[in-house]
Amino acid sequence: LFAGSCDFVFGAQKLGQLPPLTLPEIAFAGRSNVGKSSLVNALTGRKTLARASSEPGRTKQLNFFDLAGRLMLVDMPGYGYARAAKSVKEDWQDMMFDYLRGRPVLRRVVLLLDARVELKTHDREVMDLLDRAAVSFQVVLTKCDDVKPGPLARKQAEVEAVIAKHPAAFPYLTLTSSQTGLGMEALRAELAEFALP
Ligand code: GTP
Numbered sequence: 001l002f003a004g005s006c007d008f009v010f011g012a013q014k015l016g017q018l019p020p021l022t023l024p025e026i027a028f029a030g031r032s033n034v035g036k037s038s039l040v041n042a043l044t045g046r047k048t049l050a051r052a053s054s055e056p057g058r059t060k061q062l063n064f065f066d067l068a069g070r071l072m073l074v075d076m077p078g079y080g081y082a083r084a085a086k087s088v089k090e091d092w093q094d095m096m097f098d099y100l101r102g103r104p105v106l107r108r109v110v111l112l113l114d115a116r117v118e119l120k121t122h123d124r125e126v127m128d129l130l131d132r133a134a135v136s137f138q139v140v141l142t143k144c145d146d147v148k149p150g151p152l153a154r155k156q157a158e159v160e161a162v163i164a165k166h167p168a169a170f171p172y173l174t175l176t177s178s179q180t181g182l183g184m185e186a187l188r189a190e191l192a193e194f195a196l197p
């Protein structure tokens with residue numbers, strides 16, 4: 001699946017612009033700069049498919065990537081980007097929340113948390129929203145290459161305790177690094193289960 005073609009098919013800035021419901025969708029959500037676009041690139045083995053940037057607020061629309069005609073990967077804009085204008089932030093957020101709540105083909109949300117950063121109010125709000133919408137999600141810790149083993153183990157335990165309280169969350173975490181490829185095989189195998197035959 002992941003060795004096949006992967007093409008950018010659509011960028012939606014408004015909910016009215018979402019593409020038709022053709023393929024099962026997997027959405028990548030998380031704070032601005034957490035590494036969503038980098039993860040989409042690492043999973044698909046492409047360096048520049050999704051535009052990644054050290055500048056937070058890089059991804060400004062819902063970007064849809066068609067994986068071998070069998071699965072749609074959706075790179076979302078980040079939430080919690082402090083420097084964006086309030087109106088822009090609210091527009092993004094509304095679109096993101098509406099998409100997460102109301103997309104019938106959405107099969108799984110991959111929620112990214114930076115292994116180096118404290119869990120923020122926004123992260124908890126998104127988990128609550130996914131619980132309420134009964135959208136199953138799995139949490140991925142990003143940038144694990146940049147954390148020493150001790151702090152990483154503590155972070156893992158801390159996040160596992162949080163997700164244990166969320167009915168829509170899978171009870172395990174995936175540790176990843178888009179730079180070293182850590183966790184990519186495991187994640188590919190899990191997501192492949194949602195693909196069309
Ligand atoms: P927005 O689109 O702004 O919401 O950001 P994003 O979540 O798509 O993050 P993006 O993939 O653009 O990456 C943000 C920054 O984190 C870039 O400078 C990346 O190089 C860096 N980054 C991403 N993944 C990793 C990783 O696994 N390890 C390390 N050390 N840095 C990473």
Ligand code: MG
Nearest residue numbers: 036037058059
């Ligand atoms: Mg991005």
